Amino acid sequence: MSNGNGFMKALKCRECGHEYPLGATHVCEFDFGPLEVAYDYERIAKTLTRDVIRSRPQTMWRYRELLPIAGEPSVGRQVGYTPLVRADRLARRLGIRELWIKNDAVNYPTLSFKDRVVSVALSRSVELGFRTVACASTGNLANSVAANAASAGLHCFVFIPHDLEQGKVLNSLIYGASVIGIRGHYDEVNRLCAEIAGKYPWAFVNVNMRPYYAEGSKSMGFEIQEQLDWRIPEHTVVCMASGSLLTKIHKSYQEFSKLGLVPATKWKIHGAQATGCNPITQAHKAGLDFFKPQKPNTIAKSLAIGTPADGFYALRVMKETGGSGDDVTDDEIREGIRLLAECEGIFAETAGGVTVGVARKLIASGRIPADSSAVLCITGNGLKTLDAVAGHVGQTREIKPSLREFEALLARENPQLVSA
Amino acid sequence: MVRLLIPPTLRRLCGGEDTLQLHARSVGELIGQLHRRFNGVRDRLCDDQGRIRGSVLVYVNEEDIRFLQSQGTPLKPGDEVCIIPAYAGG
Numbered sequence: 001m002s003n004g005n006g007f008m009k010a011l012k013c014r015e016c017g018h019e020y021p022l023g024a025t026h027v028c029e030f031d032f033g034p035l036e037v038a039y040d041y042e043r044i045a046k047t048l049t050r051d052v053i054r055s056r057p058q059t060m061w062r063y064r065e066l067l068p069i070a071g072e073p074s075v076g077r078q079v080g081y082t083p084l085v086r087a088d089r090l091a092r093r094l095g096i097r098e099l100w101i102k103n104d105a106v107n108y109p110t111l112s113f114k115d116r117v118v119s120v121a122l123s124r125s126v127e128l129g130f131r132t133v134a135c136a137s138t139g140n141l142a143n144s145v146a147a148n149a150a151s152a153g154l155h156c157f158v159f160i161p162h163d164l165e166q167g168k169v170l171n172s173l174i175y176g177a178s179v180i181g182i183r184g185h186y187d188e189v190n191r192l193c194a195e196i197a198g199k200y201p202w203a204f205v206n207v208n209m210r211p212y213y214a215e216g217s218k219s220m221g222f223e224i225q226e227q228l229d230w231r232i233p234e235h236t237v238v239c240m241a242s243g244s245l246l247t248k249i250h251k252s253y254q255e256f257s258k259l260g261l262v263p264a265t266k267w268k269i270h271g272a273q274a275t276g277c278n279p280i281t282q283a284h285k286a287g288l289d290f291f292k293p294q295k296p297n298t299i300a301k302s303l304a305i306g307t308p309a310d311g312f313y314a315l316r317v318m319k320e321t322g323g324s325g326d327d328v329t330d331d332e333i334r335e336g337i338r339l340l341a342e343c344e345g346i347f348a349e350t351a352g353g354v355t356v357g358v359a360r361k362l363i364a365s366g367r368i369p370a371d372s373s374a375v376l377c378i379t380g381n382g383l384k385t386l387d388a389v390a391g392h393v394g395q396t397r398e399i400k401p402s403l404r405e406f407e408a409l410l411a412r413e414n415p416q417l418v419s420a
Numbered sequence: 421m422v423r424l425l426i427p428p429t430l431r432r433l434c435g436g437e438d439t440l441q442l443h444a445r446s447v448g449e450l451i452g453q454l455h456r457r458f459n460g461v462r463d464r465l466c467d468d469q470g471r472i473r474g475s476v477l478v479y480v481n482e483e484d485i486r487f488l489q490s491q492g493t494p495l496k497p498g499d500e501v502c503i504i505p506a507y508a509g510g
Binding site for chain 2: 015025026028029033034186188189190193194197199204206207210293295305307309312
């Protein structure tokens with residue numbers, strides 16, 4: 001990369017097109033529109049080929065020309081290239097011909113897709129000279145920022161709703177980050193962080209560093225395409241908190257097509273939310289281009305964002321690709337978690353339950369046809385949201401250390417397994 | 421007087437200030453006052469129909485005005501108004 005900005009050209013407003021230098025800024029001065037990284041695709045096309053990608057280590061950084069840092073990544077070099085699992089048992093249960101699970105529940109180092117966006121944001125923050133990093137988070141982002149900041153020797157503040165799952169709180173504290181619990185819901189955390197970011201010279205990964213942060217999600221889509229042997233899936237189901245991941249999966253499909261890395265086929269992207277916080281899917285179902293803000297009430301705390309920053313753009317992607325959107329209740333979320341675990345041995349957090357639950361609805365209603373192929377994006381690990389399933393997954397049966405007692409239990413509960 | 425927190429996006433236009441004290445009885449009046457003091461501010465915050473842009477969030481005493489009375493949200497002395505970009509977080 002001979003240019004001082006890698007393959008990046010500028011930050012550009014998605015609304016009015018104004019351009020800005022590649023600094024720590026996320027919003028257009030003229031209309032408050034979001035800034036997005038603009039790339040030199042002509043130069044990228046000369047460098048980034050399938051053979052070059054294949055020759056690189058199996059991490060998200062094998063696609064680095066399409067990720068917004070100037071040099072080599074300094075944080076999160078091992079992130080990504082998570083398994084794409086063919087899910088035949090779940091496919092039969094849901095009634096679809098072919099199903100794949102993109103399993104970011106095992107992403108490194110903190111078991112969620114957030115490691116992707118954080119790897120980019122912190123690498124770029126280091127390039128821009130920041131020594132303190134921060135975020136507003138519903139849990140997974142805080143874990144990732146805390147862990148990756150520790151590995152890079154950066155000071156770290158994470159701001160979370162005070163009542164997050166214990167697993168997620170501990171998973172931030174353990175890295176030595178300053179964890180600030182806000183007595184409010186996520187949107188209030190976000191507002192406070194915007195105020196703090198305006199006052200302190202810190203790199204807030206999802207405030208002033210957001211244009212870079214958001215691009216990291218594209219790597220999930222790049223991997224899906226490569227792992228499907230260089231093709232775009234017909235249908236992709238993505239859960240939505242801010243809506244950013246859904247828009248960036250779409251962008252990843254657009255970029256690989258544009259660069260000729262995959263055949264230019266059609267695709268549909270479907271959005272999934274929890275019924276207790278469904279501003280985007282509610283707007284989609286009503287045929288609206290804008291969402292109404294909500295106050296969240298759902299066990300899917302990682303998706304509990306009532307004012308989704310990319311809600312408008314996510315709606316647009318669903319509409320333009322002919323995709324759909326739906327939402328599921330708390331019970332349906334738990335059922336989705338169980339279904340994925342029992343069919344494929346993958347334990348997803350509540351957001352994953354949302355994705356599976358909505359995929360089930362979309363297939364059952366024919367919005368994803370039975371004779372098609374779909375990828376479900378599973379974004380985080382179930383070990384982080386144990387509270388949501390505790391008491392809903394059965395119980396251990398306790399017996400004395402006695403063969404007779406065990407066989408009596410087996411005869412009662414699994415008579416088909418009793419030998420003659 | 422109402423205390424207004426100015427986001428970094430608007431500070432250049434508002435003379436580099438990060439907070440201002442203004443007289444206003446409603447959010448709409450506050451935006452008008454700000455525009456009179458710093459010409460052009462209203463165009464940044466509002467579309468050509470005078471509605472606050474979807475990309476702009478306004479809070480009165482930490483409450484989102486979309487859950488209150490939007491631009492008609494009344495203000496009294498001592499209130500704090502915060503303007504932040506919508507494209508953050510998540």
